[in-house]
Amino acid sequence: MRVTLETKPRKKPNIPIEAESIIPHNFLRGTDLSVYEGNKQRSLDEIFFITVEGPAVSPDQVEVILKGDTGRIKRVGEYMNAGKIVVEGDIGMHCGNFMSAGQITVRGNADAWLGREMRGGEIVCHGNAGHYCGAGYRGEKRGMRGGRLEVLGNAGDFLAEYLCGGEVIIHGDTGDLPGVEMRGGKLVIEGSCTRPCGNMSGGTCLVFGQVHDLLPTFEKRERTQVDFRGMNVTMDTYHGDVANRGKGSLLVRSGDHA
Amino acid sequence: MKIEDVVCTFCGCLCDDLVVEVEGDMVVNVENGCTLANKKFMGNNRLKTPIKRDGGNWKKVGLDEAIQTAAGILLDADRPLLYGWSGTHGEAQTIGVHMAELLGAVIDNTSTVCHGPSIMAIQEVGHPGCTLGQVKNRADVIVYWGANPIEAHPRHMSRYTTYADGFFLKEAFRERKVIVVDIRKTETANIADEFIMVEPGADYALLSALRAIVRGKGDVLPRTVAGVEKEQLIRVADICMSAKFGAMFFGLGLTMSRGKYKNIRNAIELTEELNRHTKFTISPMRGHWNVYGSNEVFTWITGYPFAVDFARGIAFYNPGETTSVDILKRGECDACLVVGSDPGAHFPGDCCRHLADIPTIQIDPHVNATTHLSRLQIPVAVTGIDAEGTAYRMDGVPIRTRKVIDTTYPSDSEVLDKIYQIIRKET
Numbered sequence: 001m002r003v004t005l006e007t008k009p010r011k012k013p014n015i016p017i018e019a020e021s022i023i024p025h026n027f028l029r030g031t032d033l034s035v036y037e038g039n040k041q042r043s044l045d046e047i048f049f050i051t052v053e054g055p056a057v058s059p060d061q062v063e064v065i066l067k068g069d070t071g072r073i074k075r076v077g078e079y080m081n082a083g084k085i086v087v088e089g090d091i092g093m094h095c096g097n098f099m100s101a102g103q104i105t106v107r108g109n110a111d112a113w114l115g116r117e118m119r120g121g122e123i124v125c126h127g128n129a130g131h132y133c134g135a136g137y138r139g140e141k142r143g144m145r146g147g148r149l150e151v152l153g154n155a156g157d158f159l160a161e162y163l164c165g166g167e168v169i170i171h172g173d174t175g176d177l178p179g180v181e182m183r184g185g186k187l188v189i190e191g192s193c194t195r196p197c198g199n200m201s202g203g204t205c206l207v208f209g210q211v212h213d214l215l216p217t218f219e220k221r222e223r224t225q226v227d228f229r230g231m232n233v234t235m236d237t238y239h240g241d242v243a244n245r246g247k248g249s250l251l252v253r254s255g256d257h258a
Numbered sequence: 259m260k261i262e263d264v265v266c267t268f269c270g271c272l273c274d275d276l277v278v279e280v281e282g283d284m285v286v287n288v289e290n291g292c293t294l295a296n297k298k299f300m301g302n303n304r305l306k307t308p309i310k311r312d313g314g315n316w317k318k319v320g321l322d323e324a325i326q327t328a329a330g331i332l333l334d335a336d337r338p339l340l341y342g343w344s345g346t347h348g349e350a351q352t353i354g355v356h357m358a359e360l361l362g363a364v365i366d367n368t369s370t371v372c373h374g375p376s377i378m379a380i381q382e383v384g385h386p387g388c389t390l391g392q393v394k395n396r397a398d399v400i401v402y403w404g405a406n407p408i409e410a411h412p413r414h415m416s417r418y419t420t421y422a423d424g425f426f427l428k429e430a431f432r433e434r435k436v437i438v439v440d441i442r443k444t445e446t447a448n449i450a451d452e453f454i455m456v457e458p459g460a461d462y463a464l465l466s467a468l469r470a471i472v473r474g475k476g477d478v479l480p481r482t483v484a485g486v487e488k489e490q491l492i493r494v495a496d497i498c499m500s501a502k503f504g505a506m507f508f509g510l511g512l513t514m515s516r517g518k519y520k521n522i523r524n525a526i527e528l529t530e531e532l533n534r535h536t537k538f539t540i541s542p543m544r545g546h547w548n549v550y551g552s553n554e555v556f557t558w559i560t561g562y563p564f565a566v567d568f569a570r571g572i573a574f575y576n577p578g579e580t581t582s583v584d585i586l587k588r589g590e591c592d593a594c595l596v597v598g599s600d601p602g603a604h605f606p607g608d609c610c611r612h613l614a615d616i617p618t619i620q621i622d623p624h625v626n627a628t629t630h631l632s633r634l635q636i637p638v639a640v641t642g643i644d645a646e647g648t649a650y651r652m653d654g655v656p657i658r659t660r661k662v663i664d665t666t667y668p669s670d671s672e673v674l675d676k677i678y679q680i681i682r683k684e685t
Contacts, residue, residue: 012336012337036569112578112579113579177520199523
C-alpha cells in the first residue's frame with residue numbers, strides 16, 4: 001500500500017502540526033486519523049490531500065510518502081514499528097521518536113531531535129539534521145538505544161547525547177558537544193566537530209575531520225589503524241572522560257585536532 | 259511615615275530589611291537599599307490608564323474594555339504564548355497557569371533567558387544546594403563563577419557572603435576566601451583572593467579539569483586549560499577541598515555561554531566531587547526578584563518549571579521547542595500576553611519583530627520597550643510597593659512582600675482573574 005500525504009495550504013503556516021499518528025501501522029485501518037495544529041485537533045484530510053494506492057495486510061507493506069510544506073510537521077514516525085516513510089522535503093522535530101523498526105528517509109533537512117531515543121530500524125536524512133539528533137528527552141538517562149541513523153549533511157549541537165546503543169553516522173560536520181554523556185553505541189563523524197564526547201562514560205566515537213577544542217580530560221593512548229571508505233587511516237586514541245571516571249574511546253584522525 | 263522591614267522586589271536577594279519613607283501615595287526615601295532598590299521604589303513613569311493601539315496612535319481605554327479585548331485576542335488564537343511572570347507575585351502566576359491550561363497555550367517565564375539551563379542541569383543530576391542563611395553562618399570559601407554580584411546583586415556580599423559575619427565566622431572579611439571565575443576582571447574580581455580569568459566559552463573545559471584534579475587525575479591535564487595555568491587550578495582545587503564549608507554561586511556567564519546547561523551540570527558534578535572531601539554547595543544567582551517563584555508555581559501545578567506547552571490539553575515541556583525565544587523565532591505563536599517582564603528589551607530582534615506582528619498584550623505598570631511592540635497595555639500595581647503577594651528568594655525561601663502605599667491601580671491578580679473568568683465562560 002502506498003499512502004501519499006500532500007499538504008494543503010494553511011492560513012497560519014508557521015503553527016506546528018503534531019502528527020504522531022503518521023506511522024505505517026495506523027494506515028491499515030484507513031485514513032481516519034487526527035493531528036493537532038497548535039491547540040486545535042484536525043482530521044488528517046483537513047491538513048493533507050490523501051491518496052491511497054494498493055492493499056496491505058501488514059504494516060511492513062505500507063509506505064507513507066509526505067510531500068509539500070512538511071517542515072513544521074512534528075513527531076512523524078513516532079513509535080513506528082514497521083514499514084516505510086519517505087519525506088520528499090524537510091521534516092519537523094522529533095521525526096522517528098522511539099521507533100523500533102522500519103525505515104524513514106528524509107530527502108530534505110530534519111529539524112531537532114531526529115531519531116530521539118530510537119530503539120531500532122533505520123533513518124537516513126539526505127540533508128542536514130538539527131540539534132539533539134539521536135539524543136534523549138530532557139532528563140532522560142538514555143538516548144538512542146539501537147538502530148542506525150545516517151545524516152548525509154551536517155548535524156547540530158548535542159548530537160547523540162546519552163547515546164547508549166546503535167550507530168550514528170554523520171557525513172558532514174557537527175556542532176558543539178557531539179556524543180556528550182554518551183554511554184555506549186558508536187558515533188562516526190566524518191567531518192569536523194567541537195568538544196566531542198564531554199562526560200562520556202562508554203561507547204566509541206570516531207572523528208575523521210578536525211576536532212576543535214578537544215577537552216583536556218581525555219587521556220591519550222596508543223595510535224591505531226581504522227578502515228575508512230577502503231582507506232587505512234591512522235587514528236589517535238583517547239580514553240575518557242577522566243572527569244567522569246569514563247571508559248569511553250574517542251578516536252581522532254591523527255594530526256587533525258587543535 | 260516610615261515603614262520598617264520592607265521587602266525589596268528588584269533582584270533575587272529579596273532583601274527584607276529596607277526602611278521606606280512614605281508621603282501620601284509616594285515613596286520619598288529608602289534606607290538600607292542598594293541603588294537598584296532605591297530606583298525601583300522611588301521611580302515613576304507609571305502608565306495611568308490602559309492604552310490600546312488605534313492605527314498609528316495610542317488611545318486610552320477603560321479597564322473593562324481592555325480586559326474584554328485581551329480575553330478576545332487570547333480566545334481567538336491557535337497558539338497563544340503567555341510569557342514573563344517573574345516580575346509578579348505567586349498568586350498571579352497561579353492564575354496564569356490555569357489560564358494557559360484553558361487556552362491550550364504555552365506558558366513560559368524569564369528563566370528561558372536566564373537560569374533555565376540551571377534547572378535543566380538540576381533535572382539531570384540534582385542540586386546540592388542550601389539556603390543563604392547556611393552560607394552566611396558557615397561558608398569559609400565562596401566561589402562566584404560567571405557572576406558579578408557587586409553590580410547585579412549589590413547586597414549579596416554584605417548580607418550573605420564576603421562582608422557578612424556569621425555564627426561560625428565572627429570576622430567574615432578575614433576568615434572567608436573568595437574565588438572569582440570570569441572572562442574579565444570585574445568589580446567582584448577586584449576583591450577576590452583568587453581570580454581565574456577563563457577564556458570566553460571555555461568554562462566547561464575548566465570545570466572538567468577541576469573535577470579531574472579533585473579526583474586525583476590532574477596528571478592527565480595539559481600545562482594550561484582554557485587560558486589558565488594548571489598550577490593555579492591545583493591551588494584553587496586545594497582551597498576548595500580544604501574548606502570547612504564551601505559555597506559556589508554561578509550567574510549567566512555560565513548559563514548563557516557556550517555549552518549552557520552542560521556547564522551547570524559540570525559545575526554541579528564538581529560540587530558533588532568536592533563533597534567527597536568536605537561540605538560544598540552550589541546555587542544560582544537568580545536575577546528577577548520572583549523568577550524562582552515562577553519556577554515553583556509552574557512546577558507545583560504542571561510538573562515543569564518553565565516552557566510548558568498545553569496545546570494538547572496536557573503539560574509538555576521541552577526547552578528548545580517550547581521556550582518563548584524559539585517559538586517567537588520560528589513565528590509559531592499567533593498572540594502573546596506579557597506579564598511582569600520586558601521581552602522587548604531582552605529578546606533577539608527576530609523575536610521582537612514577531613511580537614510586533616501578532617497581537618501582543620502587556621500587563622505592566624510602566625511604559626517600556628515591550629510597550630512599543632504591543633497592541634494593548636494594562637497598567638497594574640507594583641507588587642511590593644502598592645500590592646502585596648508571595649515571592650521566592652533565590653535560595654527557594656518564600657517571603658511575603660508588603661504593600662507600602664495605597665493607589666487605585668488593580669493588582670496583577672485582579673486583572674488576570676477578570677481575564678480568566680471571561681475565558682472560563684467561553685471555553
